[in-house]
Amino acid sequence: MANDNQTQESFDYRPTVFLPKTDFPMRGNLPQNEPKRLAYWEAEDIYAKLRETRKDSPKFYLHDGPPYANGSIHIGHALNKVLKDIVVRSRTMMGFDAPYVPGWDCHGLPIELKVEEKFKKKKRKKEDITDSEFRAECREYAKGQIDIQREEFKRLGVIGDWENPYITMDYNFEANTVREIGRFLSNGGLYKGAKPVHWCVSCATALAEAEVEYEDHTSHSIYVKFPAMDDLTDIAPELTGDVSIVIWTTTPWTIPANLAVSVGPSIEYSAVRITDCGKNSNLKVGEILILAEDLREGVMQQIGAAGESITRFNGESLDKRKFSHPYLEQEAPILVGDHVTLEAGTGSVHTAPGHGQEDYEIGLKYGLKPFNPVGDTGIFDEATPVVAGRHVYQANSIVIEHLLACGALLETSEVRHSYPHCWRCHKPLIFRATPQWFISMDANDLRNKALKEISKTKWMPDWGENRIRAMVEQRPDWCVSRQRNWGVPITAIRCSGCESHKVTTADVLEGIALQVEQSGADVWFAKDVSAFLPEAASCPDCGGTEFEKEVDILDVWFDSGSTHACVLEQRDELESPADLYLEGSDQHRGWFQSSLLESVGTRGVAPFKGVLTHGFVVDKNGNKMSKSKGNVVAPQKIIQQMGADILRMWIASSDYSADIRISDEILKQLAESYRRIRNTVRFLLGNIDGFDPATDSVPVNERLPLDQWASHRLSVLSRTVDDAYENYQFHRIHQEIHNFCSVDLGGFYLDVIKDRLYCDDVGSARRASARATLYDLADTLIRLIAPILPFTAEETWEFLPGSASDSIHMHRFHPVADIKIDEAAWDTFFAIREQLNSALDLAKKDKVVGSSIAATVTVPNLDHSFAESIGETYEQLFIVAKVEDGQNLSVRAAEGVKCPRCWNFGEPAEPEHETHSELCPRCFEAVV
Known part of the structure; x- marks a missing residue:
């Protein structure tokens, strides 16, 4: 490498130093780059490939509670869907077959009101519109809303069977809902009675407990x-x-x-x-x-x-x-x-x-x-x-x-x-007391059976059990009828003479369900009652032959409460009971409870093994978000400005068991945290340029003790993160990974090994040991962040040497080989290092030294056997010019010559050399 035409002063040592080299960009540019990853996942059909790859693996079923198909998603939707996605992705990387089938709730009053507004603009009165025409408009409106929300959920990076979601207005779903309410009618759990219910005079319909808000x-x-x-x-x-x-x-x-x-x-x-x-x-x-x-x-x-x-x-x-x-x-x-x-x-x-x-x-x-x-x-x-x-x-x-x-x-x-x-x-x-349909809480011992199933379920947080238990203990009979148009009808037929419903037998109900499968629930409103009864049907009670259809529709909570039957039991890739239901804490009185009562009332068991709840999103002051207050934060705006991974990191970093605060300041802090993790991985990738894991790897037990320490810390991180994923404690993951990157790596290990990475000879065993460790760090970190930061993990995976050509999300977490270290000795070292760093900071402030590498330090009570045992010098570990024993901790400017290649102070190898007279022995050997 020597150039005899150059003097010491003019020699350029930069080409001789192995500086980091990678095409992985420092800036994520997430708003522009994330859509490219989405396109890749879609083009490669990653979801289908995952299902095929994991088909023989243990199963994990997270059942999606259906959002309502009306309007663009809000920040609460984003919180919920991202949490579910982190669960599904992490379980998949744990080796489970974890299918995710998203769904939508499509019936109900909000859509009905939107369609009424549409007809009003056309100067058409509701009474002049047929049920079939009105319901067709509702169906079309809901379909458009699903298309909007589907794209917005996908933009969040949520993986799932988006092309085949479950939709409560699908004919098969409606037919199975008819079958489910029919089960209650057949087993005596459903009855019609006049009793007071919550009534909205504005919407002109009864409401269930879950639809009541207290203000x-x-x-x-x-x-x-x-x-x-x-x-x-x-x-x-x-x-x-x-x-x-x-x-x-x-x-x-x-x-x-x-x-x-x-x-x-x-x-x-x-x-x-x-x-x-x-x-x-x-x-x-x-x-x-x-x-x-x-x-x-x-x-x-x-x-x-x-x-x-x-x-x-x-x-x-x-x-x-x-x-x-x-x-x-x-x-x-x-x-x-x-x-x-x-x-x-x-x-x-x-x-x-x-x-x-x-x-x-x-x-x-x-x-x-x-x-x-x-x-x-x-x-x-x-x-x-x-x-x-x-x-x-x-x-x-x-x-x-x-x-x-x-x-x-x-x-x-x-x-x-x-x-x-x-x-x-x-x-x-x-x-208001009106004739309504109710599911009895006491018929068939529904209340007590539900309470027993609550005890068998794992509730997270555990206070959720007491909350839903108190609600079920006190709740009145479930009012399931609504006096509206857009929904699944209560397909009961009554005798015009004596009001008996006994003509609605199990066979009649199944016949109705088969017709709904063919033509949708609209068929109930379009056909005469005779189309649903056998010829010469008569009332079992009075012998009457005149019959009428019930005109009320079902409470939409019954629709969504039936998804265990209409989805989990119907789709080959799913199963009931689900391993997990995950929704906001308000669903103890909503979907969790309606699902519980519907399943227990028809099958005797809960539809879930575990229930996880999250709080609500509030502003930085803890206030509920509302348009009138002007404190609404839209997920679309965050994605447009910062990227979905930043939004996902905010969600993962929050303790969602309580309400979650969001603000520009909080998001900016998360963006800084994201940059720390990204730049750490970039440093790792830059220093393993050209590394081939098949040939260049070094067994952990053959690496230098300092590298073994890093491997040990990585194994601790890996186990901690695995446990956090297992127990849905995602905020711990963010904390642990950020601290690992900031403290263990950025604050110590990477700083210490830069010298050998950059300046040791290319074939140095010390450098090989470090590079093998860096590869393990990069490979493991990319996997650990993948469920939370799927876009960034995918991008990073492409730059990892030796990585497979497929998606990171096709792969699994892998255990990190641990190796025992003397933790007590390391703890003592770090305690001394912390004191020394404080002294060095003060010396820099007082301009005693310009940098730590230019300092000679005196450190009392040093255990030299520790440095010897790990094959490093204290100068290398403390990143200083010289370490001396002494009674008091002190810092002074180092003596000697600063090596122009590695910047360490010491005695030159060949002071009389014409060109390289200031090089230290290590650099002299590498250059000359």
Whole structure:
């Protein structure tokens, strides 16, 4: 290599140094490059190849909860789908056959409303549109939304069978849904009854528990007198004269439907004789009010009056005593129930069985039929006194005014409280008794069976078990009917004469399902009832021959709750129960619960072995995202600006068991973390240029001890990451890999070995040992990051020497050979190194030295046998010019000559050499 025409001052040593060399770019340029990887995966049909490669492997089934096919995906969708993708990819790289079949929920009100808007723009009224035409438009709209969302999910890097997803409006799916509701009808679990349910007067339909959201709402609060009709002196002789029981309610509009007053059996009630009416015009001195003793003082203060308690008695003694409605000429008997509490009010509850679940239940106990004078759109029947033809939203003030005029109102004010709202239109709901279809929680012991299955399931986080258990323990019967058009019909046929549904036999249901398979659920609305019955069909109960179809559709939660039957059991590559369901924590009351109840109710077992939940995405201040607040972060914008891998890294780095914060600052920090990992891998690739793993590898036990230390650290990382993937703790993976790149590699190992990589002779055993280790590091790191950063891993894989020509995602994680090291000795070394680095930083700041390599350091208590045992010098390990023993830690400028090739300070090999007089012995041998 010597050039006799050059002097020491002019000789260029750069060509003699083995600097990193790679075409792997420093910048990811992800927004532009990721689509190329997507095109490659699609062209190579990687998903199909994976299925073929893993066909004989152990199975792992993650079942996709279907997102609703309406609108572009939001950040919550991205969180959910990426988490699922990380699970599927990691399980695949663990060696499992982990198919992923995405799905969509297509029926329901949001799509129906969109289609209604479309017809309105064309000046067409819904009543002038046939069911078939309307449903066809809904189907077409949903299809377009699926196409939009499919491309957006794929852009996230989510791998799956995108060409063959499951779709709840597919004919086969609809047919199997018909079969599933038919199972409940056949086993007695499905019944039709008139009981109060959450009702949205805006959407004009019943809602299930999972469709109810609780928001703050201002209601009218009223205290109302119900006068006694019975003689009460047998309870207490003081109860003579004008006696009234006082109720408190925040729903004045339900007073027209009042049928009774409920009291608590063991609550102590006071008879309070009014001594001072204050300014209350509806009170008179001497009249008696019955109030719960514990609430008496507060109520009297609220109504602005004074009185004395003249006697006390428990609620049980009032059982079935007759009081009267405050303005209607009808009785309001006293009902005794444990649902009455002392949390608020008067201890006496206005009871309208047609407008409340507890009211309905206590009314049922006493033989009261639920009375509901309110129509589907919230309008009172014309026969309803005082509020005839008025909307429930208007009725509050009308009822209050009338109660005041007739002398029954004692006080009115406003109260702010949590109140049920519709999850779609976000308007307040009412409770309304209407004929609905219900799945009984107690028929066939469904509730207890479901609770047992909950105990058998692995819930992650474990608090999920208690949450869903409490919900199932307390939930009422499942209202599965909806009064809308776009959905799977409840395919029950009833006798026109006696209302019996017994003609809907298992054979009839299967015949209906077969027709749905051929023509879709639209067939139910298009054909006459006779098309679904055998000839000469008659009612088993009354012998009638006239029949009618039910017109209600199924709750969409029943659709999605049936996916275990309609998807997992129907597709050859899937199986039920699934290993994992993974959704947001709100699905304890939604999909997890509907799936559980549907499967247990028809098969006796849960459809899942494990359930994993994640929190919601919030802004940097922990606030829920909303367009009105202007804090919505769109995944499309992040991908466009930074790339999907940055979005995926944010998701993987977050502890998703709680709500997850996102902001520009957080994403920028993640982008820096991404660059650290990318540049670490780039350094590894640059230093194994030309490396052939088939011929150049060095067994771990034959490598230098420092390289063995790096291999040991890699094996620890690999085991930790494997465990984190196994237990879905993805944020640990990001932490571990980032720390490994920053601390173990960038902060120590790579710094130390640069000298031998760059400056040792090309055939040096030391250099070969390091390069073999770097290859292992690169190969392993690329695999470990692949489930989280699939685009970057794919790109990196292409530059790894000796890598296969196929996709990284076709490969598996592989165990890293571990080798024992003296961890205690290494810990001692790193403790000394940390102290020395602090001293070196201070010396650089004070300009004692320009760099550590130009420093001579004195270090007390050095164990020289440690350096000898690992075949390195302390100068190499500390990256300094010279290390001396001494009493105190100190740093000074090094003496000697700086080698122009490796920049180490020391004595030149040949000081008198004409050209290379300043080269150190190692560099002199490599160059001359």
